[in-house]
Each structure stands twice: as C-alpha cells, then as structure tokens.
Amino acid sequence: xxxxxxxxxxxxxxxxxxxxxxxxxxxxxxxxxxxxxxxxxxxxxxxxxxxxxxxxxxxxxxxxxxxxxxxxxxxxxxxxxxxxxxxxxxxxxxxxxxxxxxxxxxxxxxxxxxxxxxxxxxxxxxxxxxxxxxxxxxxxxxxxxxxxxxxxxxxxxxxxxxxxxxxxxxxxxxxxxxxxxxxxxxxxxxxxxxxxxxxxxxxxxxxxxxxxxxxxxxxxxxxxxxxxxxxxxxxxxxxxxxxxxxxxxxxxxxxxxxxxxxxxxxxxxxxxxxxxxxxxxxxxxxxxxxxxxxxxxxxxxxxxxxxxxxxxxxxxxxxxxxxxxxxxxxxxxxxxxxxxxxxxxxxxxxxxxxxxxxxxxxxxxxxxxxxxxxxxxxxxxxxxxxxxxxxxxxxxxxxxxxxxxxxxxxxxxxxxxxxxxxxxxxxxxxxxxxxxxxxxxxxxxxxxxxxxxxxxxxxxxxxxxxxxxxxxxxxxxxxxxxxxxxxxxxxxxxxxxxxxxxxxxxxxxxxxxxxxxxxxxxxxxxxxxxxxxxxxxxxxxxxxxxxxxxx
Numbered sequence: 001x002x003x004x005x006x007x008x009x010x011x012x013x014x015x016x017x018x019x020x021x022x023x024x025x026x027x028x029x030x031x032x033x034x035x036x037x038x039x040x041x042x043x044x045x046x047x048x049x050x051x052x053x054x055x056x057x058x059x060x061x062x063x064x065x066x067x068x069x070x071x072x073x074x075x076x077x078x079x080x081x082x083x084x085x086x087x088x089x090x091x092x093x094x095x096x097x098x099x100x101x102x103x104x105x106x107x108x109x110x111x112x113x114x115x116x117x118x119x120x121x122x123x124x125x126x127x128x129x130x131x132x133x134x135x136x137x138x139x140x141x142x143x144x145x146x147x148x149x150x151x152x153x154x155x156x157x158x159x160x161x162x163x164x165x166x167x168x169x170x171x172x173x174x175x176x177x178x179x180x181x182x183x184x185x186x187x188x189x190x191x192x193x194x195x196x197x198x199x200x201x202x203x204x205x206x207x208x209x210x211x212x213x214x215x216x217x218x219x220x221x222x223x224x225x226x227x228x229x230x231x232x233x234x235x236x237x238x239x240x241x242x243x244x245x246x247x248x249x250x251x252x253x254x255x256x257x258x259x260x261x262x263x264x265x266x267x268x269x270x271x272x273x274x275x276x277x278x279x280x281x282x283x284x285x286x287x288x289x290x291x292x293x294x295x296x297x298x299x300x301x302x303x304x305x306x307x308x309x310x311x312x313x314x315x316x317x318x319x320x321x322x323x324x325x326x327x328x329x330x331x332x333x334x335x336x337x338x339x340x341x342x343x344x345x346x347x348x349x350x351x352x353x354x355x356x357x358x359x360x361x362x363x364x365x366x367x368x369x370x371x372x373x374x375x376x377x378x379x380x381x382x383x384x385x386x387x388x389x390x391x392x393x394x395x396x397x398x399x400x401x402x403x404x405x406x407x408x409x410x411x412x413x414x415x416x417x418x419x420x421x422x423x424x425x426x427x428x429x430x431x432x433x434x435x436x437x438x439x440x441x442x443x444x445x446x447x448x449x450x451x452x453x454x455x456x457x458x459x460x461x462x463x464x465x466x467x468x469x470x471x472x473x474x475x476x477x478x479x480x481x482x483x484x485x486x487x488x489x490x491x492x493x494x495x496x497x498x499x500x501x502x503x504x505x506x507x508x509x510x511x512x513x514x515x516x517x518x519x520x521x522x523x524x525x526x527x528x529x530x531x532x533x534x535x536x537x538x539x540x541x542x543x544x545x546x547x548x549x550x551x
Contacts, residue, residue: 100135108136213444219388226298279444496528
C-alpha cells in the first residue's frame with residue numbers, strides 16, 4: 001500500500017518530484033529531480049498571504065532588472081530565454097539560504113501557509129493562487145511575478161506569509177527565504193459546488209506540473225522538457241526558474257501562466273493557459289533554445305507509475321489486483337488509426353524496456369491513459385487508482401516528424417515513477433536557434449476525440465504453452481448498436497512471431513468481445529512485436545493493439 005508518510009508529504013509539498021533518471025541526474029540541477037518518491041494525491045488545499053509587491057531583487061541567472069509596472073508578455077519571455085541561451089549556466093544561482101537547504105523532511109513539512117490569504121483573494125474572480133516555500137530538496141529559488149493589464153509586478157517573498165511549526169520553536173530563522181513553486185485553485189464544479197475551492201494545477205520541482213479535473217485526483221505528471229532521458233552522460237533536468245501569473249478577469253474561466261525554463265544546455269519560454277472542467281485543458285506554447293547539442297531532446301514529456309496490472313505475471317504478494325497511475329500508451333496516427341500499447345513489466349528480470357516508435361509523418365496526438373476506472377480492479381481505498389486522470393497530448397505545432405519514446409523501468413513498489421513517454425523531434429535546433437512547439441494537454445477521462453468506439457480494455461498473457469507458443473487474451477469493447485450475433489474479424493500479425501490461430505466470441509457477462517490469439521515464436525526468440533485489430537465488413541472497427549513481447 002502507498003506509504004502513509006508520503007501521503008503527509010503530499011499534504012505539505014503539494015506535489016512530489018517523481019521523475020525518471022536512467023543514467024544519473026546532473027548534479028547541477030534541482031535535487032528534487034533526483035527524488036523519485038511520489039506523494040499520495042487528492043490532498044486538502046492550503047493558502048498563503050499574497051506577498052507584497054516590490055521591486056525585483058538583484059538579477060540572478062533567471063532574473064533581469066525590471067522596473068515594476070513595465071510591459072511584459074510571452075514575446076518578452078522568449079527574448080529573455082534567447083538572451084540566457086547565449087550565457088553560461090550558473091547552477092549555484094538563486095540558491096536559498098543554507099538553513100533551508102539543510103531542513104529534514106519533517107522540518108520542511110512543518111512550514112505551513114497562512115490560511116486566510118491568497119493571491120487574487122477577494123478579487124471576485126474564479127481563481128486564486130499560493131506558493132510553496134523553498135528548502136529540503138527544493139534547492140533553487142523560483143521567482144514569481146504578477147501580470148496586471150500586461151504589466152509586470154515582481155512578487156517579493158514575505159516570511160510572514162508562512163507559519164513555522166513546533167520544530168522551529170526557539171530557533172533563529174533567517175530573514176531570507178523564497179518560493180519553490182505555485183499552485184492554482186478554483187471551483188471545479190462551478191454552478192453546482194456552492195463555492196467549494198479545489199486545487200487544480202501545481203508547478204513544483206524541476207519543470208514538473210500536473211493537474212486534476214472533475215472527479216479525479218493527482219496522478220501522473222507532465223514536464224516542460226526532458227534532456228537525455230536515454231543516452232548522453234546522464235539525464236539533465238531543466239527547471240522552471242521564474243513564473244509570471246496573469247491576473248484573470250472576474251468572469252474568466254481560464255488562467256494564464258508564463259514560465260522561464262533553464263538548465264545546463266537549454267533555455268525556454270512557456271505559456272500555459274489552464275481551463276479547468278470535466279477535462280482540465282492546458283494549452284501549452286513553448287519556444288526552446290539549446291546552449292549546446294544534446295543526445296535526446298524530449299518534448300511534451302509525461303511521467304507516470306506502473307507497478308503491475310491485469311496482464312503482469314507473476315504478480316507480487318498483494319491483495320490489490322492492480323497498482324498503476326496509467327495502464328497504456330495511446331497514439332493517434334495521421335491516417336486516423338489509434339494504436340494502443342498496454343504498459344507491462346511482466347517479470348522482475350525485465351529491468352528496463354525502451355521502445356522507440358518512429359513517426360516520420362508525425363502524430364495527431366499521444367498520451368498515457370488510465371483506461372481502467374473500475375474500483376474493483378484496484379481495491380485501494382487510500383490511493384484510489386480508479387480516480388487517477390489520463391493525460392492526452394493533442395498536437396498543434398511541432399510534432400510533425402520524429403519518434404515517441406516509451407521507457408518502462410521495473411519497480412518493486414508504487415512510490416516510484418518508472419514510466420516516461422515523450423516526443424523526440426527528427427531535427428533538434430542548432431545552438432542559438434529556436435524550436436517552437438504548441439500542444440493541448442487534456443487531463444481527465446480516458447476518452448480521446450476521434451478514437452474508435454471499440455477499444456482494448458484488457459491484455460492478458462497465459463504464459464508459454466510449450467517452448468514456442470503463447471496465448472494472448474484481449475477484452476475488447478463492443479460498439480453500441482453493433483448488430484446482435486454478428487462477429488467481427490480478427491486480423492493479427494507479428495514481427496519476430498507468427499500467428500497460429502485467432503478466435504473472437506461474445507463475453508456474455510460484460511457485453512464485450514473476448515479475443516484470443518495464439519502466437520508462435522522461434523526457439524531463440526528474445527522479443528517480438530505483436531499486433532491485432534478487429535475489422536467489420538473489411539473496414540477497421542477497433543483500435544490497433546500492439547504489444548512488445550518478451551519470453
């Protein structure tokens with residue numbers, strides 16, 4: 001079961017830094033990027049005093065001296081990122097006081113916010129915001145600004161905005177301090193919630209952010225940028241080092257946040273337009289600059305957790321049937337086909353699985369989905385995995401040629417993020433040149449616009465029947481209105497395998513179809529790519545199932 005102390009961690013930090021590091025984290029980046037523990041989700045909100053408006057402090061790597069009230073917008077953030085790309089990265093810039101860096105976990109969680117005050121409180125609008133204190137693993141100050149009517153007003157740190165608990169009694173606190181991130185609140189059920197306030201999006205730790213929608217709780221995370229997740233001399237974790245929050249109009253249903261991103265080898269400017277609802281939509285625009293070439297440039301990265309599912313074998317000694325934040329990768333192809341790849345680390349000997357899915361014509365979208373939302377398949381009253389949101393990336397600009405990388409790492413528990421899906425462009429920009437990217441990130445139910453009515457719901461392996469055979473059993477949804485008694489056609493194939501026989505019949509208990517395919521493998525087979533799809537009257541009926549098999 002998810003460790004309860006990580007639940008407390010989630011209450012006071014708001015979000016963990018669950019990240020994936022295959023080759024060792026760059027020591028110059030946020031310590032948070034190396035901490036892969038995940039807090040429990042769905043924690044109660046807390047608020048802070050809106051800090052006083054004051055002139056910006058002396059400029060560090062992420063600051064420029066600006067007069068309060070000067071005009072500022074996304075183009076200015078791009079210009080700032082471009083200017084920083086021509087300067088060497090200073091990993092020690094904007095470091096908080098050593099006092100806060102030396103805080104233990106318990107000491108850090110004892111820093112709480114003053115509950116009566118928030119940024120934008122009393123404005124009559126739908127949104128408020130607050131900030132996280134720096135310290136513990138959050139070892140870099142994050143600068144905050146408010147944009148009012150297109151003008152920039154830096155937000156000064158005010159120690160009185162936070163309360164320091166019993167662990168600080170009798171101790172001398174330094175006057176300096178700072179912010180480590182932000183989060184936004186709104187009434188997700190506006191019109192029916194009676195003014196209830198929900199935490200809807202969090203930015204904290206490196207370039208991590210995540211959101212919830214109606215009925216969901218925190219699950220998987222997104223990142224602004226990933227560098228050398230595979231390859232290179234070690235994964236580099238860019239960080240959001242400055243945020244500009246646009247003060248929303250009273251009637252606005254969206255909130256806009258600008259961000260500056262920095263790392264050893266990259267800078268970037270980001271714009272997030274966040275629209276909460278049944279599916280919370282984050283429209284992302286980014287302009288990225290490289291200071292030098294990287295081995296892998298990962299755009300629109302998603303990070304999640306998968307311990308075991310219905311098809312995993314053997315399962316750990318657990319009372320819960322499944323434990324995961326996401327159960328599959330969905331890809332929307334340019335021709336309208338949808339490809340479903342279930343996540344599965346089927347055996348402890350399968351320590352790492354890296355799949356490169358080349359898409360020279362680009363994609364219409366991709367995402368990590370939590371398609372299974374049946375509580376009976378998790379039986380977890382605390383973690384509530386059946387309420388974890390899916391994250392779907394709808395391509396707008398910049399995902400036109402390249403590859404999707406899916407990385408799965410074996411884990412022996414649920415407190416580690418071990419899944420990454422990202423887009424690697426076919427060409428990365430030369431140092432000093434820009435890469436422009438736009439996409440729409442949907443947080444919420446697993447339904448995706450344009451996907452077929454017939455979906456792969458479950459993937460089960462029966463084990464090898466002899467040295468060269470294995471039966472795969474799929475549960476596939478039956479579209480509403482499909483003629484009673486009519487059976488679809490199963491078309492299956494394999495790369496590194498052949499198909500011996502296929503069967504499809506109606507599951508009279510669930511109303512779905514049961515599809516069984518027996519594959520044959522060479523004696524020395526080490527892996528194979530298996531595929532299956534349902535057809536009706538010669539036309540595709542279901543999405544395409546694709547599975548990377550290992551013996």
